[in-house]
Amino acid sequence: MDSPLNSEIESFFDSAPPLNDRAAISQKLKEFIALNSSESGTRRVACVTSGGTTVPLEQRCVRYIDNFSSGHRGAASTEHLIKMGYAVIFLYRRGTCEPYCSSLPDDAFLECFEVTEESAVQGSSRRPSVEASLYNYIRMLQMIAVSSRSLGPCSMFYLAAAVSDFYVPWKSMAEHKIQSGSGPLDMQLLQVPKMLSVLRKEWAPMAFCISFKLETDAEILLEKADMARKKYGMHAVVANELLSRKEQVVVVTNNGKIPVYRDKTSSDSDVEKPLTKLLVDRHSVYIKDSNT
Numbered sequence: 001m002d003s004p005l006n007s008e009i010e011s012f013f014d015s016a017p018p019l020n021d022r023a024a025i026s027q028k029l030k031e032f033i034a035l036n037s038s039e040s041g042t043r044r045v046a047c048v049t050s051g052g053t054t055v056p057l058e059q060r061c062v063r064y065i066d067n068f069s070s071g072h073r074g075a076a077s078t079e080h081l082i083k084m085g086y087a088v089i090f091l092y093r094r095g096t097c098e099p100y101c102s103s104l105p106d107d108a109f110l111e112c113f114e115v116t117e118e119s120a121v122q123g124s125s126r127r128p129s130v131e132a133s134l135y136n137y138i139r140m141l142q143m144i145a146v147s148s149r150s151l152g153p154c155s156m157f158y159l160a161a162a163v164s165d166f167y168v169p170w171k172s173m174a175e176h177k178i179q180s181g182s183g184p185l186d187m188q189l190l191q192v193p194k195m196l197s198v199l200r201k202e203w204a205p206m207a208f209c210i211s212f213k214l215e216t217d218a219e220i221l222l223e224k225a226d227m228a229r230k231k232y233g234m235h236a237v238v239a240n241e242l243l244s245r246k247e248q249v250v251v252v253t254n255n256g257k258i259p260v261y262r263d264k265t266s267s268d269s270d271v272e273k274p275l276t277k278l279l280v281d282r283h284s285v286y287i288k289d290s291n292t
């Protein structure tokens, strides 16, 4: 029988369309996890989420609500984690920053191409914007978490994506484009179920989990981050304020709040370098403690 947590997620998905290519994604995940696990030792695998999610307002989506994220944090962090020996599953929103692309021109032209399995370059098949939807994000995260369970404490979740807090349930969503001309739009959004709790308690209970807390009001930031850490059982919450997020963050853990700064003496440094270093050190301690 489903636990209350899972059934909350099930009702969130109630009648929403399934993920495209589910079987193919699941197979690729299986292969990736197998490649990084062996009798002699499991490699550390991080799932980095990046970019903002959208919530559609119409089933045949013309309009949606978006959460801001350029994807820089996720892309840069992925590069640093790979340098530190991690295998990374990068769950990102198409069109936002990708690892190793920061020196390429910020040009939509590059979006017109994609790399095939055989490493050939081909024209991209354009996908509808609903691809970045919260529904797909949560479904993919669940698949990744469940597939990486076998990695135990060697698995890390680094949840930098900006995730919508509110959504319109699929069942009560208008099918066609909402019509204008009859006055103000009156629409009720429900709160998204607490997916972080489910991740920690059910999908990947042994994984090391880091979430991010974004605020625009610095006064409430640290308190909200600590509340999230306790409420969802995160091993660390990275607190950041929108305007200063590229210069400094604060890592909130059960034994203190650690500020992390970008190295201002070097123009090409980023805050993600010291941030990932600190989190990788914490992850090492976590793995050691789990094995004793």
Ligand code: 9Z3
Residues within 6 Å of the ligand: 051, 068, 069, 070, 071, 072, 073, 074, 159, 160, 161, 162, 163, 164, 211, 212, 213, 214, 215, 240, 242, 245
């Ligand atoms: C973050 O706070 C990220 O650090 C940013 C990175 C999105 C600010 P950029 O992509 O920016 O480099 O432009 N991500 C998490 C935001 C979020 O939605 N957090 C939820 C919350 O604050 C909890 S999961 O409630």
